[in-house]
Amino acid sequence: xxxxxxxxxxxxxxxxxxxxxxxxxxxxxxxxxxxxxxxxxxxxxxxxxxxxxxxxxxxxxxxxxxxxxxxxxxxxxxxxxxxxxxxxxxxxxxxxxxxxxxxxxxxxxxxxxxxxxxxxxxxxxxxxxxxxxxxxxxxxxxxxxxxxxxxxxxxxxxxxxxxxxxxxxxxxxxxxxxxxxxxxxxxxxxxxxxxxxxxxxxxxxxxxxxxxxxxxxxxxxxxxxxxxxxxxxxxxxxxxxxxxxxxxxxxxxxxxxxxxxxxxxxxxxxxxxxxxxxxxxxxxxxxxxx
Numbered sequence: 001x002x003x004x005x006x007x008x009x010x011x012x013x014x015x016x017x018x019x020x021x022x023x024x025x026x027x028x029x030x031x032x033x034x035x036x037x038x039x040x041x042x043x044x045x046x047x048x049x050x051x052x053x054x055x056x057x058x059x060x061x062x063x064x065x066x067x068x069x070x071x072x073x074x075x076x077x078x079x080x081x082x083x084x085x086x087x088x089x090x091x092x093x094x095x096x097x098x099x100x101x102x103x104x105x106x107x108x109x110x111x112x113x114x115x116x117x118x119x120x121x122x123x124x125x126x127x128x129x130x131x132x133x134x135x136x137x138x139x140x141x142x143x144x145x146x147x148x149x150x151x152x153x154x155x156x157x158x159x160x161x162x163x164x165x166x167x168x169x170x171x172x173x174x175x176x177x178x179x180x181x182x183x184x185x186x187x188x189x190x191x192x193x194x195x196x197x198x199x200x201x202x203x204x205x206x207x208x209x210x211x212x213x214x215x216x217x218x219x220x221x222x223x224x225x226x227x228x229x230x231x232x233x234x235x236x237x238x239x240x241x242x243x244x245x246x247x248x249x250x251x252x253x254x255x256x257x258x259x260x261x262x263x264x265x266x267x268x269x270x271x272x273x274x275x276x277x278x279x280x281x282x283x284x285x286x287x288x289x290x
Contacts, residue, residue, distance in 0.1 A: 166209030
């Protein structure tokens with residue numbers, strides 16, 4: 001039995017927020033106060049809670065956060081128009097399109113209306129394409145948080161075999177691209193993968209991002225594997241559980257991210273960090289044009 005280390009993300013998130021706060025203050029002092037707008041079109045209370053938490057965290061870092069609530073009956077055209085309007089507003093530096101969206105609204109298509117320079121959650125197809133091509137763009141914050149947590153705990157990536165379980169454009173695919181860029185050898189598994197356990201058991205690092213509670217068990221791991229649990233599945237008592245059966249893998253995995261407290265805090269911190277970076281880029285561009 002191996003002692004399983006906890007890969008907390010809270011400490012790294014605290015460092016990120018501290019750096020973000022310093023940079024936000026510098027930009028504000030030079031006449032470019034960072035500004036983030038979150039566009040919502042839902043009556044979902046869990047989504048509303050998450051948006052409020054982003055706004056609160058932004059305020060603590062010195063970033064002004066607006067919530068553009070278009071209502072649960074907003075037409076896709078109205079959502080696109082607001083995103084286009086915000087993209088053209090020089091006072092806005094970061095834009096997030098919050099899901100879920102009303103029936104008939106495609107999140108990825110609508111995110112294409114967000115200017116790449118302001119797409120701080122890397123949601124638009126152009127941002128994702130640039131990420132794949134190795135060109136400058138913001139990566140989806142959750143996918144970037146996977147790599148950031150591993151880096152924060154000095155877990156090497158170059159040459160390591162990584163299995164990413166999940167192929168969403170929010171986490172799985174972009175996480176695979178980020179890991180490839182760090183010279184990891186990456187395999188992406190999904191719902192049609194046959195014998196998932198055989199595939200993941202050959203990996204040094206397993207990233208669980210399938211949205212299925214308890215999917216990854218001890219049977220899916222080789223001894224000493226590092227496991228990053230991206231799952232945030234609600235439980236009947238109002239809590240969260242991951243895609244990894246933590247009780248099962250404890251003692252076999254060398255390290256595991258907790259849920260909550262692992263990837264989640266870093267994701268939020270990165271969204272704010274991206275916003276300040278976007279504001280800094282806009283400030284530099286304004287200076288160059290002056």
